[in-house]
Amino acid sequence: MNWLFVLPGFFILLLAVLFFMDSKKHAGVLARQTAPLQLLLIVLTSAIALLSSGLLKRFFYSPQLMFVLWLLFWLLLLVLAVRILAYFVFDFLLLKKQGIRYPKLVKEVVVFVLYIVGILLILNYYLNIRPTALWASSAVLTVVIGFALQDILGNLFSGIVLNFEDSFKLEDWVRIGDREGRVEQFGWRSFKIRTIDRELIVIPNQTASKAEVLIYGSGGQPVRLKIGVAASYQDSPDRVGAAILKALESMTEIRREPPLEVQLVDFADFALNYLVKFWIDDYARHNVIASEARRRIWYTFRRQGVEIPYPKRDVYMKQERSAEIPRQALAEVLQGNDVLREIEAEKFRDLLALAEYKVFGGAETIIREGDASDYFYHIYSGAVNVLKNGQVIARLGAGDFFGEISLVTGEKFNATVVADRESVIVLVSSAHFKQVIDMNEKMALKLSQVITRRQEEMRLFSEKNRRTDSAVLHKNSANLFKRIVNYFATKK
Template sequence: MLVAFWSLLKTDEFLFHLIYALALLVGLEVIYRLLARFKAIRISSFLARLAIILISLWFFLVLSQVPPDSFGMRLLQAAALFLAILIVLNLLDYLFVDRFLLAKRKIKVPVLLHELIKIALLILILFVIISKVFQARLSTLLVSSAVVSAVIGLALQDVLGNIVAGVALHVGKPFKVGDWVKVSDQVGAVIQTSWRSTTIRTLDGDFVIIPNGSISKEEIVNYSAPNPRHAQYVQVGTRYEMPPNLVKETMAEAALQTAGVLAEPKPQVWLIEYGDFAINYKMKYWIDDFPRHSHIGDQIMTRIWYLFRRQGIGIPFPIRDVNLFTVSPEVQERGRVERVASILEVLKRVEILKPLSGEEMKRLAEGARAHRYALGEPIVRQGEEGDSFFVITSGRVEVSASDETGARAVLAQLGGGDFFGEMSLLTGERRSATVTALEDTEMIVVDKANFAQVITANPSIAQSLSEILERRLIENAAKMAELERARPKEKSAVESRDSLLKRIRSFFRL
């Protein structure tokens, strides 16, 4: 072939043959560009241009009368034929898999199965082309390929092991794309499974590519199967003097108050150990959003701290050295007096408590408690029973209510110096709204038992309280009407002071 081609270069016909071949190349390129508007053609752009070059070269050699049975011509013919078949396969693959199965039937063919079928077809086509073009016997090719395969198999045993493991994973289906799994000490969402490896996206947003051979040897934990519901655990230690049932109830309440924790199955709390310096508890709760498990766990532990603080449940420090000391009664009394004085200063500024004398106000301050609530924590809920009154000392809260349809509306935001819950304190009325902390919030809490000591000693203040309460209800009704862009409610729509006075006396049994 090379001798014939070299002799052709010395003749004038070479230039004409080259021009004809270039003309064919340009013509085929124009046809390709016209057809390239279709995506089915564009997906094989590189193969199509390579085929155009080979066809033009083959045409040039034919014009140059290169013997068709020469090795070079046969090799060129085999390559062009293989490319053409490959282009047709890509076209059929696009039309059948992408357009028909995926787009119309919504059937997603697994990537691994898809690639294995393509590779098997290409190997079969390659054997047929070689046997036809080079007139080779297929049995000889198979024997030769078996020897070559043995050599390649020894050299690429790890790669082949990954392929076999990939097939096993595809058949066994321990996970699918989108599942959250733990494998090879990596936790993440499955992004893709190929013939060689599996790609997962970790909680940190990193892509980790794990060979299928490694996965087949590891324990696989699927957090998304058989359903996304998944159990999590937290452990807390408390002081020995804390009643276990109170601790368990408080921990369960903290879990149920946290967004993302399922109401069913209910959280379970166990006393697991009497430790050196604490009674240790373990709580099991359920979530269905595994990517947020760390955030949900953080919120639960945060809520536990605030609830423990309000319930007087102490979390002990680890004990290493014990230093005994005694606080004198004078120091204890000084601390109590300072606490009462600070609470008293807050209560003096509350409008609804104006009828109380200085001594009555002091008695109320002695029984009041300082509570702290976490960001997002509900302080009171609409419709629940209550008999306590709240005065905000720092932070902000949101007041909201829902109607019969469940539609929720934000009524107000309250800050330092504001108060709420007076109707529940004085009449025992159910909460008319939900109050939620918008940030860490501290407040003074006065409950019925505390207030009863004052009002039973001086029942006459009930009259003044009913008047102030009536005025507050009128103001709140006007604010609600303005919020709803309606006419303000008439005074007759608000409960009268006589009715309020009767309810106060009944509630405190005056």
């Protein structure tokens, strides 16, 4: 029996083994990739065996045909062997068994080297062509090709160095020059990064190897952001730093550890420049988080009177549009307030002169439950949410008010109030109220009745299924009356 008939049987057995492993989910990709190649080898080895057999050899045998068939066999066998070896080393042993993610370029370079070695072996042992003689005879051609492929080879070797240096990996966020994105793929000539705007940028390997690369790490690693803030020389660094910390303390996307830092970095021509440093978890959202931090700082500066200065080198006088609320409009608004309308006209005018207003941005906390009470708040424009134990119990709009208990009793706030959107809030200081208003029993009784009724309306808003109990209202009003009298130290 001709031993060449063993070759088709071997490849049939190999194909069966790979498909069996495919059914066990061990080598499904390899079986599908190599099946056409193995079928060709089965056909080719069968033809070689038949043409070498005693009967057909007499009529169809041709040395030239057999030479070509054997050359095709060795080339196809080389391709099959390299594919199987690359799969078991990289995909099976490293990725599946060890969990090591390797760059695609590394596998491609190893496969390329194996092909070169296999072809040289075929040239040497089958075609009797010595590689040294081949290289010597094509020295001039090699130089010409080298110059022509200079950039390509430069990118290739730069890519190999970048992969083996392990400077940055797949899924890392990097900045190269003015380009920033997440590394998606390494290739022979270049690698690809995906920007935050989902744009795909192809960067030559040689460019990355020569340029300064800033590596932020993968998305799961904490990253520190820096934003610049300028403030006037009239505002002390301690005051500015405290305002910035207050503005950012409630941002959930800023890590509490390591703590946020505010550093004074420069005495500029017209401003003190500060650098705000904080850590975040998701670098993919760094632009959004930085924008929200700047927005909150602006609103906090506006409320606390911290100036963000204009350049002093301007040679023209800029006329600012007044942001003050007209006193007449403010008086009309406050006269409709249930609490303040009980005050005598003369006292009301004195109190109006001492009123102030502040602007709060959406999601900013105006008062916190348990904080000491300093002001009575009237909503001039916008809307706020009243929270108790983290749940919204009321929503107030323009014309509504809150903090009335603190105005007349000095007690701490019993709820948290957060701006739903940008809101202008008129503030009446409890100290000024106590200074201006001559509290007496009649006035205290009126205020206690108004405030008790107001509290019941708020309670009914969150508990719509309960009815107002007049006895409870009277009891609460009497209790509040005593607290008001005690706070203002009036005598019966």
